[in-house]
Amino acid sequence: MGVLNAFTSKTDALIGWGRKYSLFNYPFVTACCGMEFMALAGAHYDLDRFGAAFPRFTPRQSDLLMVVGTVSHKIAPVLRRIYEQMTEPKWVVAFGVCTCTGGFYDNYATVQGIDTIVPVDVYIPGCPPRPEMVLDGIMKLQEKIQQEKAGLLVRRTEVLPELPVPYTNRPDFARAIAENAPRRPGAEGGR
Amino acid sequence: MPNTTALPSVERLLPQVRELLGPKVLASHCHRGDETILVAPGEIVSVLAALRDDKGLDFDTLMDLCAVDHLPRRPRFEVVYHLVSLAKRQRLRVKVPVEEKSPSVPTVSGLWPGADWFEREAWDMYGIVFEGHPDLRRLLMYEQFEGHPLRRDYPVNRRQPLIGPRN
Numbered sequence: 001m002g003v004l005n006a007f008t009s010k011t012d013a014l015i016g017w018g019r020k021y022s023l024f025n026y027p028f029v030t031a032c033c034g035m036e037f038m039a040l041a042g043a044h045y046d047l048d049r050f051g052a053a054f055p056r057f058t059p060r061q062s063d064l065l066m067v068v069g070t071v072s073h074k075i076a077p078v079l080r081r082i083y084e085q086m087t088e089p090k091w092v093v094a095f096g097v098c099t100c101t102g103g104f105y106d107n108y109a110t111v112q113g114i115d116t117i118v119p120v121d122v123y124i125p126g127c128p129p130r131p132e133m134v135l136d137g138i139m140k141l142q143e144k145i146q147q148e149k150a151g152l153l154v155r156r157t158e159v160l161p162e163l164p165v166p167y168t169n170r171p172d173f174a175r176a177i178a179e180n181a182p183r184r185p186g187a188e189g190g191r
Numbered sequence: 192m193p194n195t196t197a198l199p200s201v202e203r204l205l206p207q208v209r210e211l212l213g214p215k216v217l218a219s220h221c222h223r224g225d226e227t228i229l230v231a232p233g234e235i236v237s238v239l240a241a242l243r244d245d246k247g248l249d250f251d252t253l254m255d256l257c258a259v260d261h262l263p264r265r266p267r268f269e270v271v272y273h274l275v276s277l278a279k280r281q282r283l284r285v286k287v288p289v290e291e292k293s294p295s296v297p298t299v300s301g302l303w304p305g306a307d308w309f310e311r312e313a314w315d316m317y318g319i320v321f322e323g324h325p326d327l328r329r330l331l332m333y334e335q336f337e338g339h340p341l342r343r344d345y346p347v348n349r350r351q352p353l354i355g356p357r358n
Binding site: 073074076077080107108109111112116117 | 331332333340347349350351352353354355356
């Protein structure tokens with residue numbers, strides 16, 4: 001068994017090394033922090049040095065959910081849906097104090113920390129955080145990924161609360177779209 | 192051209208407005224050059240139409256429409272119309288008092304199509320009904336939200352999350 005354990009730890013290390021330098025991020029940008037995110041992704045701070053600068057604007061191809069900016073209760077089910085659409089392995093970074101705790105938006109509209117909706121790996125506070133802080137957060141996430149022991153197996157085991165019915169399955173929405181969406185002439189039959 | 196900097200509290204428009212509207216002007220005041228009139232809810236459409244179509248005043252733009260909750264003062268609400276004349280570079284504020292019991296005002300979306308979303312926002316935030324509005328739904332909050340969050344008696348700590356823990 002000792003040989004097998006040594007082998008698993010080596011494969012874990014290899015998988016962690018591979019994963020931490022190929023973070024494909026999904027920028028969920030809702031507010032002013034987006035400007036700081038752009039500065040970070042640009043040439044000056046160059047997030048690509050860490051292998052994490054290529055945004056995939058589909059959750060299905062990304063493994064790092066960057067939640068950037070204030071999340072309102074109205075958009076919260078959307079964030080949760082996007083998290084659920086991401087394939088394993090996946091990590092979440094809370095970018096900015098609004099995503100960490102709600103920040104100074106302690107009011108009827110704002111989610112008081114996105115960790116009430118999705119599990120968060122790294123919190124980067126600041127309003128907005130300096131790019132250096134975000135780089136530090138990304139490096140901390142890389143350390144965390146390197147130390148993970150799950151191998152190729154599915155990593156997340158949390159049971160998330162159910163989505164409310166109106167956002168999971170709305171036949172009235174589907175019908176309204178089907179009936180009212182503009183169509184090209186001759187586009188019937190799903191083409 | 193009127194001087195638009197460092198205005199003293201001199202009425203420039205109000206005499207002309209009073210002449211146009213007559214007894215429909217319930218009250219008026221001028222503070223540091225900002226001129227305001229108060230009219231009854233039933234008269235608001237005719238008043239705004241007159242102000243828009245009068246060639247001398249020429250208030251062609253509805254810059255903003257908002258509501259104010261004056262609790263515990265009565266009448267509790269006010270709907271405020273901010274008019275601008277782009278050609279004449281002048282502004283006028285028109286206020287309408289609204290009672291707390293069944294608060295409603297006729298819509299002005301027929302005069303300015305832009306009033307549509309302003310009125311939806313005022314309905315969403317304050318619960319003021321705009322009679323005759325083509326599509327009076329919430330604009331900012333979600334449809335499951337109960338109450339009107341900018342009313343002064345909306346509890347400051349009340350949260351209505353769609354998902355996640357309630358507090």
